[in-house]
Structure formats: structure tokens, C-alpha cells
Amino acid sequence: xxxxxDTLTDPYAASSRETTEGTVYTVxxxxxxxxxxxxxxxxxxxxxxxxxxxxxxxxxxxxMEVSGETVxxxxxxxxxxxxxxxxxxxxxxxxxxxxFVTRADYLSxxxxxxxxxxxxxxxxxxxxxxxxQVIRVLLMEINRIGSHLVALATGGMELGALTGMTNGFRExxxxxxxxxxxxxxxxxxxxxxPGGVVQxxxxxxxxxxxxxxxxxxxxxxxxxxxxxxxxxxxxxxVGVGYLPLDGCLSLxxxxxxxxxxxxxxxxxxxxxxxxxxxxxxxxxxxxxxxSFARYKLRVEEMHQSLRIVRQxxxxxxxxxxxxxxxxxxxPAKLSIGADGMGNSLEHVRQIMGQSxxxxxxxxxxxxxxxxxPPGQAYVPIESPRGELGAHLVSDGGTRPLRVHLREPSFVNxxxxxxxxxxxxxxxxxxxxxxxxxxxxxxDR
Amino acid sequence: MPDDExxxxxxxxxxxxxxxxxxxxxxxxxxxxxxxxxxxxxxxDRPHAPTVxxxxxxxxxxxxxxxxxSGFGGLRLPAYAPAPAERPYGGWFDEVVDETAAALEEAGxxxxxxxxxxxxxxxxxxxxYVAREHLATLATLLRDDQALRFEFCSGVxxxxxxxxxxxxxxxxxxxxxxxxxxxxxxEVCLDVDDARCPSLxxxxxxxxxxxxxxxxxxxxxxDGHPSLTRILMPDDWNGHPQLKSYPLGxxxxxxxxxxxxxxxxxxxxx
Numbered sequence: 029x030x031x032x033x034d035t036l037t038d039p040y041a042a043s044s045r046e047t048t049e050g051t052v053y054t055v056x057x058x059x060x061x062x063x064x065x066x067x068x069x070x071x072x073x074x075x076x077x078x079x080x081x082x083x084x085x086x087x088x089x090x091x092m093e094v095s096g097e098t099v100x101x102x103x104x105x106x107x108x109x110x111x112x113x114x115x116x117x118x119x120x121x122x123x124x125x126x127x128f129v130t131r132a133d134y135l136s137x138x139x140x141x142x143x144x145x146x147x148x149x150x151x152x153x154x155x156x157x158x159x160x161q162v163i164r165v166l167l168m169e170i171n172r173i174g175s176h177l178v179a180l181a182t183g184g185m186e187l188g189a190l191t192g193m194t195n196g197f198r199e200x201x202x203x204x205x206x207x208x209x210x211x212x213x214x215x216x217x218x219x220x221x222p223g224g225v226v227q228x229x230x231x232x233x234x235x236x237x238x239x240x241x242x243x244x245x246x247x248x249x250x251x252x253x254x255x256x257x258x259x260x261x262x263x264x265x266v267g268v269g270y271l272p273l274d275g276c277l278s279l280x281x282x283x284x285x286x287x288x289x290x291x292x293x294x295x296x297x298x299x300x301x302x303x304x305x306x307x308x309x310x311x312x313x314x315x316x317x318x319s320f321a322r323y324k325l326r327v328e329e330m331h332q333s334l335r336i337v338r339q340x341x342x343x344x345x346x347x348x349x350x351x352x353x354x355x356x357x358x359p360a361k362l363s364i365g366a367d368g369m370g371n372s373l374e375h376v377r378q379i380m381g382q383s384x385x386x387x388x389x390x391x392x393x394x395x396x397x398x399x400x401p402p403g404q405a406y407v408p409i410e411s412p413r414g415e416l417g418a419h420l421v422s423d424g425g426t427r428p429l430r431v432h433l434r435e436p437s438f439v440n441x442x443x444x445x446x447x448x449x450x451x452x453x454x455x456x457x458x459x460x461x462x463x464x465x466x467x468x469x470x471d472r
Numbered sequence: 473m474p475d476d477e478x479x480x481x482x483x484x485x486x487x488x489x490x491x492x493x494x495x496x497x498x499x500x501x502x503x504x505x506x507x508x509x510x511x512x513x514x515x516x517d518r519p520h521a522p523t524v525x526x527x528x529x530x531x532x533x534x535x536x537x538x539x540x541x542s543g544f545g546g547l548r549l550p551a552y553a554p555a556p557a558e559r560p561y562g563g564w565f566d567e568v569v570d571e572t573a574a575a576l577e578e579a580g581x582x583x584x585x586x587x588x589x590x591x592x593x594x595x596x597x598x599x600x601y602v603a604r605e606h607l608a609t610l611a612t613l614l615r616d617d618q619a620l621r622f623e624f625c626s627g628v629x630x631x632x633x634x635x636x637x638x639x640x641x642x643x644x645x646x647x648x649x650x651x652x653x654x655x656x657x658x659e660v661c662l663d664v665d666d667a668r669c670p671s672l673x674x675x676x677x678x679x680x681x682x683x684x685x686x687x688x689x690x691x692x693x694x695d696g697h698p699s700l701t702r703i704l705m706p707d708d709w710n711g712h713p714q715l716k717s718y719p720l721g722x723x724x725x726x727x728x729x730x731x732x733x734x735x736x737x738x739x740x741x742x
Contacts (some may be wrong), residue, residue, distance in 0.1 A: 280678025422524035
């Protein structure tokens, strides 16, 4: 039984209809006053926000119960971006799986690739060559800067700091340009593969990376100038979205949120992988455990990532970028042809003209894939959002039996009610932005 | 070994329950206090069959009746079962097992071998295959004991090993001790027609969404979970998509004149 109000003639006015649960109002923005007038006298209002809402960081839906302007109850509804990546991986070879998992968390694809590949490598019992490890670290740290920039930019946008948004996305464009130059793609790179990386860095990579570092060095202080000391920015963030250490631990929260509560837990330091122990960098922490502390941490982490990137450029020694085992590594050196990236002509000439065994081997490796000994492995790494783990199970075949991503976005979002309940409605936005969830990763 | 002794006494009906060790009964009453559903003590008499985590294979490419004369079609590979680890496990693994066994005994809960019928160390990771009725007790102990301190639960997820594997559904719990920087995996093996597992939400609140996802994807019921509802799929969805019996779906696609079948209907080489 719906009773359409006659205010519907004005498409932008607040409309309402009666249901068995009570009156349902539709608010489109700018018409809150009318809602307040109409609903005055009601003791509690349940507000639905999202899943299509500019302030919910993607397709996240919030159902909030408010009393006045105080939020008394928050429920999060997720799953709007569930794409079945984990299930799809079970129908592809281990190598093809990279192409799927890279699409989970679209702001930090290289981290998901790295976690997945390191897990496959643990199952295989191989280790990527040194140069490949340095390249992975290099790419991940560049990616971390890009991811944090989006966190700042979208967070700024949601709080009305539009210059923060434009600046953040402008800087991120530099990151994407560099990643495109290095890997061939701006996002969804599928550049890190089991056994190493798909190809070596292009010529002139070092120069481009160092230029990028200089650009970022000149631009990152801009965030401090624009936002850190800004009175409005501080009023919106300080003391908002408070989550102390015990809350973080019991809710499984990791990453900048955990470090904002004072625990210097960074897997790059406490459980180094890919040779992170050889790089000199700091793990910044704060103790305020609020949104402002997390904002400051992200800015500082970008500086630390730049430090690592510079050290990576120095650490790059000539060498292979893929394991030598021809049963795992693709035999061809890939190169850019007229129709995009593919096998190098030299290799095609060899397998087609000279060696039938090479042709058979190439065909089998590409169509069938390699077999992975049965067992399971869980490899966690420190993504921009926290502990990103890849739990892989093999039954000895050429396809994964199970691929599970422990996504920090998914886990950290659970903490949203603890951060928001009891606070103001407008603070929910700031608290969510400080969580920096990526729904592509959350829903997978 | 107690496992072998129990083998002949598998109760088809509930009559074998009386022979259950008293310690185990005490353990299950713990669950009742917690508000979780107590699993029948009968169940504890079930012998620990070797944990199978793989399917048996036939033939080279999974192709049958193709007139293959190479002989590879006759290939038979048994199902993979992870080997129980033998002492010494190496590293800190022995210490954690000893400490847990001592703490369990001290608290008068359950014998370690009964709560954890199989310990596997593989690729530097330790897995405990846990009897499900003792999962919550064990997790509480692992979290609280000063020498163990697994205060952080990284995640809970499921694995479906396929229809021809006994106890094909596994619940996988990844624990982390930040104090000692150790990782431990707990695994509970379940039958698909009795897919129930005690919830860990009261021990690790973070398990809330993980268990909802595992229910949603695998249909594993977590007893004691405050609100076990679907989380990724729509509320009115039928079926549990990550089960191997659930089809991937997809349509054939035409590419340059050739028709490419959907991924789950293409030839598999496993």
C-alpha cells in the first residue's frame, strides 16, 4: 500500500509514502528542512544511505538509526560489488588467476597480485629472483602512494574539501602515468606473475622513477599546507571515528587504523618479505586513534614509500626477472607488437621454424598451465589498508582448488559501527573516509 | 594411539555415546554455558580419519573414452592427504603444541590429542585439524594463555574439497600472535550434510563478517553466531556459490567466428 504524496510533482522535493513500517521519506539533498518539518515528532528515524551515494566510498550502503543528529545504530550492507573473483579463479590456471585477483582491490592491484603470487610461489617452493623482488617492492610502493592519494582525495571530497580532491587525483595521475610506463597498464596490471614479474622494466625506467619521486617531493607538502593546519579540516577530523587499540585488535583491524591507535604493526617490518628488511624506512604511528591521526599517517607513509622507491632504484641489479624453471616461467620474452603485447617475434620464429619441442612446451604451458603440488599456503602482506592475505589451496592440479583473499577493506569495515555509533551523523562520513574501504576488494 | 582404539567403536546410532571419555563431556558442557550449541558427545567417538584434501585423479587430461592409446589414460593418482607432522616439528611449533597441551590439561578441559587429532606442518605453516566441538574452547585458550597469546584472528573462511572427498567442507581459521609473531591455522573438517561449526564471534569479534561470508559462500552454519545472514549475495539467494557443486555459470562467446564455451565447460587439464 503506497500512497504517493502530491509533492512528487516537483521531482526534487522531499516525497513520502506510507508503509506498514511507518512513513518512508525520499530525500535527494537540499531538502532536509522539509524532512525535518514533516517528520518532527517522530522519536527515531532510520536513514538509508547508499549504495549509490557520493560519500560512501563506492557502493557501500549504510542503514543508520538517528535520534536527532546522533547516530544510535549503524548497519553496513555490502555485496553490491561481489564479482565472484575467488570462484572464477578455480576455473583458470594459476597464472591466469593473477588477472582476476588484480581486479579485486582496484586501488592497490599490485598488492593483491604480489600476495597471490607469493602464495603460489610458497606452494611451488620457488622464490622469485632478486631483481623481480626489487621490482615488486618498487611497484608496490609506487602503488601505495597512489592508493593513499585516493584515500586523501576521496576523503577530502566527502568532507567538502574539493581542492584536496582535485590535488589528490592530480598527484595520483602521476602515479598512474608512471605505472603505465613501467607495466603497460594504469590499473589491473597483471604484471606480477608466479615466479617473478612478466617482463623487465622498460628502458629509461630509473630516470622516470626518480623524476616521479622529485615531483612527489615537491607536491606532497602541499597536503600539509592545504589541509593539516586547516581549522575546518581539523574540526571535521580530530576526535572523530575513535577506535582504540583493543577495539582494533578484537575487530581484526590492521593498517593505518591500527597504527593510528599506537601499535607499530607493519608486516614489512615485523615479518619482512621480498627483502623489505634491506630498506631503510620508518613505520609512523600516532596515538590519537582518530580520523585526523589516520590522515597524518597516510601522508607520512607516502613519504616513507618514496624513500623505499629511491632505495629500490639503487638496489636494481641486472639479472633475471623470472625463475629459471622452464616448467613455470613462460618461455617467451614478451614484447610490444603492432597488435599489443605478445610473444617476441624471435621466440615465435624459433618455435615455429626450429624446435618442435619448444612449440609443444610453449603450447602446453600456455593452455594447460603448470601443476602446483597439493597443500595450502597463507601469505600476508602489508597493503595500504592493512593485512592482505592470500590463502591458496592446491589439490595438485593446474588450477587452484580455492583462492581466498583476506581483504583488509572487508575486515576494517566491520569497525565502522564501533567508530560511528554515538557520534553525529556528519561524522559518520569522516569516520568511513578514514577507514578507506575499497568495495572492489571488500566484496571481491 | 587412542584414534586406533576408537576405530571399531564407530557409533552408527547414538548408543556408543556412553563410552565417551569424561573429559570430553566436560568440554561440551563448556559450550552450553557459552550459549553455543553443544555437540553431542557421541560425535567425539568418531575416529579421526586421515584428513583428505584432494581428489583422486584418473587419466592424463581428465578425458574419458577418447580412444587414447598412449596409456596415459590409465593413470591413477590417489587423493592427497596432508601427512601428520612428527616430532620435532621444528622452530616454535613444538613449544606452542606443548604449551597448549599443558594449558588444556591444567584447565581440565580436554586432552590435546582429542581436541586436535592431527597436526600438520607444511611449507613452514602449522595447521591444526580441530575437532569442532572443541574449537571455541581451544580458541579461547589460544587467545588468553600468556605463553600463546594468539590475540588476533586474521580471518575465517571455508574450503570445499569436492564431492568425492570425505568431510569435504573445511572451516579455516587464521590466527596471529602479535606478541610472539607466530601464525597458526585451525581447520575444522565437516560433512556437507552436517555443516555446522561453533562460532568464534564470542572469542574473536572480527569473525562476525568472516563467518557470515563463509555461511553465504559455503552454507556452513556457525552455531552461536549473533546474526548469521548472507553478506555478499542477496538475502533471497538460493544456494551457496563457492561450493563445488554450484555451477560457475557463463555463456558461450563468439570470437572471430569461433565459439568459445564458458570457462567451466572448457577442457580442463587437471
